[in-house]
Amino acid sequence: MLIPKKTYEKLSTKQLARQLLGTFIVVEQSASNHESQPQTTVGRIVETEAYLSRGDPACHAARGMTKRNAMMFGRAGTGYIYLIYGMHLCFNVVSGPIGKGEAVLIRALEPIEGIQIMSARRGGQKENNLCNGPAKLTQAMGMTLDHNGLDLRKGPIKIFEKYPGLSLPKGRIITTTRIGISKGKELPLRFYLENSPHVSRK
DNA sequence: ATGATGATTAACT
DNA sequence: GTTAATCATCATG
Numbered sequence: 001m002l003i004p005k006k007t008y009e010k011l012s013t014k015q016l017a018r019q020l021l022g023t024f025i026v027v028e029q030s031a032s033n034h035e036s037q038p039q040t041t042v043g044r045i046v047e048t049e050a051y052l053s054r055g056d057p058a059c060h061a062a063r064g065m066t067k068r069n070a071m072m073f074g075r076a077g078t079g080y081i082y083l084i085y086g087m088h089l090c091f092n093v094v095s096g097p098i099g100k101g102e103a104v105l106i107r108a109l110e111p112i113e114g115i116q117i118m119s120a121r122r123g124g125q126k127e128n129n130l131c132n133g134p135a136k137l138t139q140a141m142g143m144t145l146d147h148n149g150l151d152l153r154k155g156p157i158k159i160f161e162k163y164p165g166l167s168l169p170k171g172r173i174i175t176t177t178r179i180g181i182s183k184g185k186e187l188p189l190r191f192y193l194e195n196s197p198h199v200s201r202k
Numbered sequence: 203a204t205g206a207t208g209a210t211t212a213a214c215t
Numbered sequence: 216g217t218t219a220a221t222c223a224t225c226a227t228g
Binding site for chain 2: 049051058059060082084085086087088090092105107133134135136178179180181182
């Protein structure tokens with residue numbers, strides 16, 4: 001059920017970005033003082049972007065390793081989470097060979113489980129406005145910088161190929177240019193599920 | 203030491 | 216359509 005190691009390690013970043021569409025991110029937030037029960041949220045990936053090491057000026061790794069992007073150069077299948085615009089977090093899946101510095105940005109999820117928890121974290125928003133953006137989904141899923149660099153096969157963030165009772169979504173994968181970047185705009189490295197109402201934007 | 207920038211979002215007009 | 220919020224990183228002095 002967990003995405004196998006070889007999927008992370010053998011696929012190219014572009015292939016992985018497409019392969020991740022339709023799979024499920026599960027986040028287990030351990031019990032705290034405030035919450036006595038662990039809080040589990042699940043979302044299906046419906047939109048991704050690939051960031052490559054060669055010929056891609058939009059990639060964080062394009063100008064070498066820094067403290068911030070160091071995790072991008074690690075093993076495929078680890079999570080890379082960073083702060084953007086001083087206030088938002090983005091979640092990526094590291095891909096490609098160790099030392100290359102490539103990753104897949106997760107841009108949108110379809111909320112599957114723990115919708116009430118997500119809504120509370122998102123200020124009471126409705127289901128269609130919980131995970132339809134890269135920083136929205138990190139907030140809804142309870143991801144923090146403490147999750148940076150963790151193995152996605154060990155948790156507390158995990159990615160599964162399947163989820164009980166849910167079949168693979170129908171419809172084509174649409175390829176477009178990426179969103180929100182100033183360089184590398186022309187590269188067709190954004191992928192989303194055609195008929196999903198949960199993508200951040202068409 | 204200082205200034206510009208950014209894989210965004212929410213709240214405006 | 217525009218803009219403020221807000222800070223780690225990087226280029227420059």
